[in-house]
Amino acid sequence: MGTEEKENHSSEPQKSILKTPLKQLATSHSVLTEIQPLTTPPKSKEAPHGDPWTPTANLKILISAASPEIRNREQKKGLSDRSEIIEAKHYLHEHLSGDEYEKSQPSRKEKSLGLLCHKFLARYRNYPSPAENSDICLDEVAEELNVERRRIYDIVNVLESLHMVSRLAKNRYIWHGRHNLNKTLQTLKKVGEENKYTHQIQMIKKREYEHEFELDGEKKEDMVTKHVGPNEHSEMCFVELPGMEFRAASVNSRKDKSLRVMSQKFVMLFLVSTPQIVSLEVAAKILIGEDHVEDLDKSKFKTKIRRLYDIANVLSSLELIKKVHVTEERGRKPAFKWTGPEVIQDILDTKPITITTALVPSNSEESKSSKEQCSKNLFPSRGKQSFTRHPSLIKLVKTIESDRRKIHSAPSSPSKTSTNGDQNSSSLPSKMAQLAAICKEQLEGQSRELKRKLTKSTLECKLTSTAESILKSEPRPTSSCQTSPLLQPLGVLPFIHNSVSPVMLPQSHSAIPYAIYLHPSQAQTATTSSPSFTLQSVPCPNVTGTKSVLDANSKILLNLMTTEEGDSYTDEGDAGNVIAKERHITKIEFTPERCLKRPQALQETHSIKKCKSDEKGLEDVSYGDSHKNERPSSRAVHLEPAVSNVQEGSQNKSEKIDQNVECCFDHEKRDCLPEDKSRVSTTQEMPVAFAIPAHETLFSSGYLIPLAQCTQHGNEAIFSNKEKSGICSLPQMTYSSPIAGVIPVTASEFTAVNIPAFHVTPLKLMVSPSSVAAVPAVNSSCLNSSHTNPVQNPSSSVLNFTLQHLGLIPAGMQVSPNPVLQPVPISPKPERVNPVSENVSLQQGQVFKNVSQITECDLNGQSVAAVSLEQPSVPVKPKEPQAVTESFFRTPGGPDAISAVASSPADSDGADEISQRTLYVPQRKLEVSEDQL
DNA sequence: TATTCCCGCCATCTC
C-alpha cells in the first residue's frame, strides 16, 4: 500500500483535517486547546460543510469513542458515515489554509503511538464476545484514526505479540481482546524463564556494575555478549498460541526480527524479572544479544531503543507497563515497570499432592519416579495442548531422562555448582529447573480444584491472593512464605498444609537429594522460574527465625536498582511502585554501611571483587565450589540446610540478586554470624537478618532440604541430633517456608529462636512466644504480597486469621498491627485493610531497622510507600477478566490519556476501578548510588 | 543536551 501510504504522506493537510474530529473523541484537551484558539475558523468551516461534523455527528463520535459497543452498532449501521466523514475531510482539507493546517497540526504528543493505540483500543472491547464482529481492517482503522497505516502496523504488531489480535488475511486482522492475554503472558513468562532472561538481566547489570569498577571494557563487552547473548534459545521466535499462528508467510519470514518478537521478549523481561522493572537499556541489550549482534554498536542499540519505545508505547496504552526511571550508578535511566496482570501460571491451582509433606522421600528413586510421573502427566496434557511450544520446552522432555541419570550419579559435593562457563553452569541447573517445571506443571493441574475451594471463603481468597503474589514475585522470596509460615506450623490452615508439596529434587551436583517443600504454587514458580537452580546443601543456623526475616530480606535483596517515579508516575501508588520501593530498600539495606555497620564495609571493593570472582561461578545463578569455599563460615557453617538451600535456590531462581549485595552479605554473614556452629545459638545471638545471605534469600519457592546433607557436608557437627532430626525427619519439625509454607518445626525450635528484631514489632507484643516466629513472616508477607496483590491485603487478613486461630484474639476481631494494637471489628472487606498493611510494613521496616541498621526513614518510607502503593492501578488479579479489563480504558498514565472516555462498555466487561484507588503516601526517592555498596 | 519517538524511505514479501 505504498501508494496509499504515500498518499497519506502527501496529503498531510488532509490528515490534519481528518484528525480534528477524531481528536475530539479520543484525545486530549490539549488538542482542543490547540485548535480552539484558532477555533472558529476550522470549526465554523467544518460545521457548515462538514455535515458529518455537525454537533450531532460529533456527539455520535464521542459516544462511539467512549463506548465500543455503541460504536460497533454505529459501524454496523452504516459505513456510509465513514465515507461521508472522509469526504468531509477532503473537503475541509481543501478549505484549510496552510496556516490553519499548521495550527491544526497535532502536537507531537498527540500523534504519539501511545495515544494512537489508545484510540485504537477504544474501538474494541476488552473481551469481545465471539458473536461480535471483531474484524479489523487496517485501512479503515488507519483512515479513521487519521494515521498512516504504517503506524497501525506498529500497534497491531505489538497487539499481535500478545495475541490480542491475529492476522486474518491481508489487511485484515481479528480482534481477540484480552481473552488470550493471560495465557499469552503465562506462556511468555515461561519462555522467558527458559530463556533465562532473568539471568541475562542479571548479567547485564553485573557487567554494568563491573564497568563501574573499571575493568577492561572490552573484555566485559565480550563477556556480556556471551552471557547476554543467545543461549540455545536465542533464536527464539514468536511465541504462538494454538489457533493463532501466523497465516502469512511474510509474517513468519520476518518474525524473528519483527516488532512482534521484540515485543514478546520485552514482555518476557518484565515477567521474569523480579522487580518487574526493566530498563530500556537492559532490554535493548538483551534483544540485541539475541539477535546475534556481536557488536553493540551504537546505531543498533539506538535502533533497538527506538523500537522499544514504540513497543513500550503500545504496552503502556494497554496498561501493561508504565514508565519509570531507574537510578543507577550512572544516573537515571528510562525504564518500564510492569503494571499488567500478574502472571500466576496456575500456581494457586495447585492441589496438594502430599499433605503432610513433611516426609519427603529421601530416596532419589522416589523423586525420580515422581518426576517421571510429573513429566508423563505434564506433557501429554498441558504442555502441548495450549500453545505452540518454544523449542526449549520441547527439549524438556528429552532432558528429563538424562537429568535423572545425572542426578543419580552426580557427585556428592554439595557445592559443586556453577562454573564460569555459562553453558556449563546453566546446563545442569536448567535441567533441574526443567524437572522442577515438570513437577510444577503437574502440581498445577492437581491443584486447580483446591484453588476453587480456596476461593470460597474470604480467608481462602486472601490466601490465594497471597499465594498469587508470591508466585508472581518469584524473586521476592519473602512474600511467599508469609502465609504458610504463620499458619502451617500452627496447623491453622490445614489446607495450606496440604498444599505443601514436597518435591524431591535430587541435587545434580551433589547427588544429595533435596526435598523441596513447595507450596504448590511455589513449586511452580520455583521450578519454572529458575532455569538453573542449583541446590546446595549448606547448613543453616536458624531456620525458624531466619525464615521470616529471610522473607523480608530476600525481598529486599532483589535489586540494586533504584527506581524513581516516572513522569506519569508521580502520585499513584501501584504495585509496581512497591516493587520499586523494594528496590530502594534493597539497595539501602545492603549497603554495607547500613546493614552491617561492619567495619568491613571498607573492604567493599575487595569484597566486591571477590564477589565478582564468585559471580563468575555464579554465572548460572548457581554457586560454585569456589563460592562455597569463599564463604565457608556463612554457608556451610551457619546456615541450616533448609534455609541455605532455599536461599540458594532463590538466588538461582530469581537470578536477580545483585552480586554486590551478595558480597555485602558475605561480609555480613561473616561478620555477623557467630562462628558458633550451633544453629540455635547462632540464631539467638545475631539478628536474624544477618544470618541470611543475600543471595540465598531469594528463593521464593520454598525450602530445599538436603536430606542427606546432614552428614555429607561435614557439617554434622553443626547440627545437634535434634536438629538433624528436624531436618531429616520432617514430621517433627515444621519450619515455615517463606514460600512454600510449612516446614515442620518443633515447639522448642520456636522458642529457641531469638529474634530481637522482631520484638520491636508490635505484633510480637501481642503474640505468644510461640507465634513470634511466625509473625515476622507475616509482616514480611505483607510487604511482599502487598505489591502483588493490592486489592486484597492478605497480610493483614492472614495475620488476623492467624491470631484468631491462635486464640490470641476473638474470632470476630481483627487486629491492627499498628503499635496500638487495637482490635477492630471485622470490616466487611477485611482483605482491604490498607492501614494495617501499612502499619505492618512500617513495623517491618522497624524490624529491619533493628536488624540491619537501616535508617528508619528510609525503611519506613519505603515500606510505607510500598504498602501504600499496594493498590496498583493495574489489576493484580487477572483471574477475573474484569480486572484486566478495567485497565483498558482507564486513563492511561501519560498526559495523552484519553481520560474522557471514561466508561465504555468495555469497562463494563468487568472493569472495576474502585478497588484500584491507591493510597498515596509520599515517597522518598531513594537514590543510593551503588557506590555505597 | 538528552530523551523520545514520529515519520516515511525502502526492502521484502504476498497476492
Place this chain on the structure above:
DNA sequence: GAGATGGCGGGAATA
C-alpha cells in the same frame, strides 16, 4: 507488478 508489511534510522519535538 501492485500492494502489503514492516525494518530502520534521520531528525524533530520535548524534557
